[in-house]
Amino acid sequence: ELEVALKVVIVGNGGVGKSSMIQRYCKGTFTKDYKKTIGVDFLERQIEVDGEEVRLMLWDTAGQEEFDAITKAYYRGAQACVLAFSTTDRDSFEAAHSWKLKVENECGEIPTVIVQNKIDLMDQSVVNPEEADLLARALGCRLLRTSVKEDVNVAAVFRHLAARCLAE
Numbered sequence: 001e002l003e004v005a006l007k008v009v010i011v012g013n014g015g016v017g018k019s020s021m022i023q024r025y026c027k028g029t030f031t032k033d034y035k036k037t038i039g040v041d042f043l044e045r046q047i048e049v050d051g052e053e054v055r056l057m058l059w060d061t062a063g064q065e066e067f068d069a070i071t072k073a074y075y076r077g078a079q080a081c082v083l084a085f086s087t088t089d090r091d092s093f094e095a096a097h098s099w100k101l102k103v104e105n106e107c108g109e110i111p112t113v114i115v116q117n118k119i120d121l122m123d124q125s126v127v128n129p130e131e132a133d134l135l136a137r138a139l140g141c142r143l144l145r146t147s148v149k150e151d152v153n154v155a156a157v158f159r160h161l162a163a164r165c166l167a168e
């Protein structure tokens with residue numbers, strides 16, 4: 001049987017929870033300070049979508065996003081994208097548009113989900129729901145609200161992307 005393998009890149013400002021999301025989804029754990037394992041480019045998880053086995057390879061950055069220094073190798077061959085911002089970080093929300101352009105530049109149009117993470121901190125929110133909806137509409141992407149900490153909606157992000165890729 002043919003197995004589908006998908007390279008997924010996770011972009012967004014530092015601190016929004018990208019590494020935590022990968023760790024949560026692939027290892028089922030959450031810690032306050034996740035340190036990328038040296039030498040490991042991605043973590044993977046296999047799921048079934050519409051009766052098909054899909055191997056998702058989730059690529060993490062080692063913090064280079066802070067210096068706008070993500071290498072071409074990171075984006076090369078990516079078939080899907082998670083674009084994340086944080087409920088409690090206004091700059092990360094404002095940066096979403098430029099992250100979308102960056103990915104488009106390197107990968108062309110690939111299935112992308114906008115993720116508003118840290119919804120467990122909604123009482124400290126600096127992004128109102130309408131703005132987030134408008135952003136997603138402007139970028140032509142689905143918006144999903146997640147809490148990596150409380151494991152809310154994380155699996156849905158990757159299920160959605162895998163289904164989109166299979167449908168193409």
Ligand code: GDP
Pocket residue numbers: 012013014015016017018019020021031032033034117118119120121146147148149150
């Ligand atoms: P990255 O720089 O985008 O990779 O972000 P990290 O995964 O390193 O996460 C930055 C910080 O946010 C860490 O202290 C995480 O524990 C925390 N964090 C990640 N996701 C959540 C979440 O859903 N809720 C809360 N409250 N904290 C989170």
Ligand code: MG
Pocket residue numbers: 018019020061062063
């Ligand atoms: Mg990280």
